[in-house]
Amino acid sequence: MARAIRHDDWPVRLTDDQIIRRVGRGAFRRGLDYARKGRVRGIGVAGNGDIISAQSKGSGTHIYQTMVFRKQHDQRSPEAWAGNCSCPVGANCKHVAALLITARSLAQEEPHVAAPAGQVAPWESRLAGLLRLERTPHRRMALEIIDDPGSMWGNPAGPSMLPLIEGKRGWNRQGASWSQITSGGLDDEVDPEVIGVLRELAGMAGGYGFYYADDRVSLVTAPARVWEVLRRGVAAGLTLTTAQRHGMPVLLADGLRGGIHLTREDNGDIAITPALEIDDVEELRRLQVPGLRLSFSLMPIGDPVHGFYTWMPGRELLLMPLEPRPTEALSRVLRGDGEAITIPAGDVERFETEHLEALTRSLPVLSADTSIRMPRPMTLRAALAVHVDTAEHHLSTEWSIRYVGEDGEVRSSHALPDLAAAAEGRVEDRTASRDIDGETRLAREVLNHLLPLAGRHPALWQPLDLRGMDTARFMTETLPVLRELEAFDIEVDDDVPDYREAEAAPVITTSVSDDEDRPDWFSLSVRVHVGQEEIPLALLMAAVATGEPEVLLESGTWVSIDRPEIEALARLMEEGRELADPQAQGELRVSALHAGYYEVLESLGVIEQATARWKERVGRLLERARAAEAAGEPSGGRSVEGNDAGGTSGRTGEGAGGAPVPEGMRATLRPYQLEGYRWLDFLRQAGLGGVLADDMGLGKTVQVLAAVQRLAEEREKAEGQAPTDVGTGEDSESTDSDELNEQDGTGPVLVIAPTSVVGSWVEQAECFCPNLRVRAVTRTAAKREETLEQIAEGSDVVVTSYTIARLCEEEFIAQDWAWVVCDEAQFVKNHTSATYKTVRRLRASSTIAITGTPLENSLMDLWALMSIAAPGLLPDPERFGQVYRKPIDRGDTEALGRLRRRMRPFLLRRTKEQVAADLPAKTEQVLAVELSAKHRKAYDQRLARERQRILGLLEEDTAQSRFIALKALTTLRQMALDPELVDGDGGNDGAGKTVARGARGVKDKTAATPSKGQRRSGRRPSPSAKVEVLLEHLGPIVSEGHRALIFSQFTRYLSGVREHLEDAGVRTAYMDGSTPDRQKVIDAFRAGEADVFLISLKAGGFGLTLTEADYVFLLDPWWNPQAEEQAVDRTHRIGQDKPVMVYRLVSADTIEEKVMALKEKKAELFARVVEGAGEVETGGEGGTGAAMGSGGLSPAALTAAEIRELIEG
DSSP states (O other): OOBOOOTTOGGGGOOHHHHHHHHOHHHHHHHHHHHHTTOEEEEEEETTTTEEEEEEEOSTTOEEEEEEEEOOOOTTSOOOEEEEESSSSOBSOHHHHHHHHHHHHHHTSOOSOOOOTTSOOHHHHHHHHHHOOOOOOOOOEEEEEEEEOOOSSSOOSEEEEEEEEEETTEEESTTOOHHHHHHTTTTTTSOHHHHHHHHHHHTTSTTOOOOSTTOOEETTTSOTTHHHHHHHHHHHTOEEESOTTTOOBEEEOOOBEEEEEEEEOTTSOEEEEEEEEOTTOHHHHTTOBTTBOOOOOOEEETTTTOEEEEEOTTSOEEEEEBSSOOOHHHHHHHHSOOOOEEEOGGGHHHIIIIIHHHHHHHSOEEEEOTTSOOOOOOEEEEEEEEEEETTTTEEEEEEEEEEEOTTSOEEEEEEESOHHHHHTTOOSOOOTTOOHHHHHHHHHHHHHHHGGGTTTSOOTTSOOEEETHHHHHIIIIIHHHHHHHOSSEEEEOSSOOOOEEOSSOOEEEEEEEEOSSOTTEEEEEEEEEETTEEOOHHHHHHHHHTTOSEEEOTTSEEEEOOSHHHHHHHHHHHHTGGGBOTTSTTEEEEEGGGHHHHHHHHTTSEEEEEOHHHIIIIIHHHHHHHHHHHTOSSOOOOOOSSSSSSOSSOOOOOSSSSOOOOTTOOSOOOHHHHHHHHHHHHHHHTTOOEEEOOOTTSOHHHHHHHHHHHHHHHHHHHHTSOSBOTTTOOBOOOOHHHHHOSSOOSSOEEEEEOHHHHHHHHHHHHHHOTTSOEEEEOSOGGGOSSOHHHHHHTOSEEEEEHHHHHHTHHHHHTSEESEEEEETGGGGOOTTSHHHHHHHHOEESOEEEEOSOSOSSOHHHHHHHHHHHSTTSSOOHHHHIIIIIHHHHTTOHHHHHHHHHHHGGGEEOOOHHHHOTTSOOEEEEEEEEOOOHHHHHHHHHHHHHHHHHHHHHTTTOOHHHHHHHHHHHHHHHHHHHOHHHHHTTOOOGGGTSOOOOSTTOOSSHHHHSOOTTOOOSSOOOOOOHHHHHHHHHHHHHHHTTOOEEEEESOHHHHHHHHHHHHHTTOOEEEEOTTOSOHHHHHHHHHTTSOSEEEEEHHHHSSSOOOTTOOEEEESSOOSOHHHHHHHHTTTSSTTOOSOEEEEEEEETTSHHHHHHHHHHHHHHHHHHHTSOTTEEEOSSTTOEEEOOOSSOOOSSSSOHHHHHHHHOO
């Protein structure tokens, strides 16, 4: 790297003669001058000290790179060196000499040591030399000004200028052209102030370039400011001459005035004559001889005219600018031929009254006959008019210029559309009566007062058009400041509101009244007041929506709405927009469905009134929801034995606070089950629906059965009860249910469940409610001997599957149902499916949805369930997406809190950790399975191929591309299990059927899922790595008498695992989507006929109670965590008395590991929305939010981003 010159570097030994011998005496002398002037900069030493380089400033703006190389190091011989330079000379030039002289000077300096006392340190000497200014004499410059005859292509006739520079024999034209001045070629030789003046003059050449050395700048085309520039040049030392050789001085004279003479002729006419007044021109006054009047020929300069010139007797050129700078009108007058304008005597009076005033404003009157009535002076005054439309709070302003007489009377007024334009002289109405120059000066003065206010106030020089709070701010903040300026008049309309900020805080009030037209609906009124004035709700909501911090009332009072309760109210009103009553401002039409909504609303303010019916329905609903939630904590109750309820020996729950357990219920309900049953019973009797979303295995079925049993007993009681005692006229005893709903829906209760769960419902109903008449509908109408109507007539409960309900839709919707129960309701989470639409069309007073997984992939799952159980609770899908789904996906915890509060009375969820602490422990373990070398190679090859294809498709992010990508992901998941699945294109029960193609394919479902003992033809493939790990773990488990459940989503793989297990001597039971008699298979396993139950995740991962097993194996992970939990909870549920062990088999370094990570991410959404995990206090009433995880979650099962995350390395 380069370094600085050091003390005693080799240039210190160079002498002047040595340098001269190499570069020559002339180059040395010029190099010495360059070195003294400091033109050598950035000196650096490199190459072990042999190379010295620097930048040398040449003439003009040129910078050259200069280097010196030392050739030898013999200390006894003179230094040998050579120099190179980027200048035109190239080598051993003046720049090389300047570099060596400068380097030698630096090398001669002593090292930086402290100087002895009383002596100057070397650094001080160097600093003094640096700060010492060497003033080299500047070359003087002159302007040759001649009376140019002009040419067709050149300058016009009149004075023109050419620069001259001082030479040894006088002024020279060579080296002093206008182009050299503008390019900076003379900057180092001429005084900077003079160069600056000349550049300004060069800029007045009218935009034309300078092509020749003798190009001139014309004074005729120069603007009026040329005189001020010339005066500055003369003051700086610029010489003005008439010729390069033997020229005469050019003088700049002051005192020339232009104007008009007004004279009265003998016949009464008035003559207006252009005139120049030279009495104050000192150079001309000295030439005057008493008694003799000299006549000078004054020739104009400029167009418009701004000066004159003349030749003096001694041939000096006299230049005379007009003072003051002439107006446009005066320039036109002086440019004319000097002919007078004559006003006939008959028109003199009209001239004096209509035109003389404007004439005197436009043209200086140098002299006037005393008989002419000169106008009295008037003053110009700016005025700002402020107009306010009080109804709209609309403010507008208008500027004008007033002509005010000596008596203060306004003689005339002229509007100014834009004060800034007027300040630039841009006025459209240029009538003769206006003093445009005076108006321009006045507008400029006012503008100078207004510009400092621009940072805090509007652009006041423009017409303002303000509305709302902008009007209020102008009247209270800007107007007082303008009045203090006193630079112009201000006029404000009368009857302007008294704009001011309200002192009191806004108060929110709510009231509820009965709706006479619709008994189940109420009118909810919301009002906001400040003092005695009401704030229109629409105005308030609009202000909040646009982010305004205040709202302006009709009286002119404004209220600060930057308050938490106002923001919360606005969000609630926006959330309840679909409830708005178009006939009543500020009123909502609400029902008991909106209990959660009202609960939050009333917490914001004062409750003015609420009817008894509202308190009864909504108050008790909230009370029941709170009680059910309060029971969601570790509690007692009898231990369960094989069922979801606590046995069949007795009943609990006879205490106060809710409905007792029905007499016909043969089960012991735990405290949380009792409150859940009462919540369900209340909803049913109120004609409301809800979602029972208790954790899997907590006895949701038994809670529903208790409510069904109560319904049956109420009907039986009602049928045997007299309506009225005729003798006394008194009504029979009524119950709480009578007050809520005088008449239950007709018909039996309809339970819809997955096909595999229908038998379980019948079984549990017979166990817990033996008095109920339960019928299962498992065949379509064409295959049944009875119609649905006949079945319903003799039943209390009808149980059917979603498939049968969809296939026999018309039959089911024609029947009246007392209550509809949708078990495993996640089956209807797709609101566009035919099954969902069928359930929505059923005729029932209310519907209950039961599911342990109300939300699997997206918030739209939850919307679908709520739209079935509580239609009207949530807005339509599009609006739900805008108000809830999209904000929550983006991490809006406030929107999440609002959604949970709104659903709270209608969604009940308790987890095992909360209510079933006596459940045996559940241990989960992930078994990492290493693939064999052959399996790994096959997987990696397929991964590379699919990754390249998928990543290209996802750039489009269309539904088609995502479909193909999902199919590729399924292929990779199969490859992670066993490459044989992909080679044979194995089936996936996720679609509810088995797909088999190719040479290994089969033709029917029976072949795809072989029965026990059935074998495939040909050589059996060796077990995959996962099967080997499974066999290794199952051996000791089975030998110790334990039983296990094995789940997979791929039916072909599952059937293959079954074959390997049976070969190993393990007794198996098997069920997938194609199994014909599922209940028979389930009963066989429960009876102990099999040690292992292999179940496809889609066919048996829900709705079953299989507590006989205490081990669970999940062969392939799935990104839906709730589906896996459902499967595990077939055995880890109430009734289990042994610890449960769960094994998840995950192929190492495959897509399965990424599926596990994605599953954890999706579990966050369920925990936050349904269970409220991560709730934090926000400081407000009911103001609970949820801590948002990193990033929002997808509204679809898998987004393109999630697919990319799974497939990328």
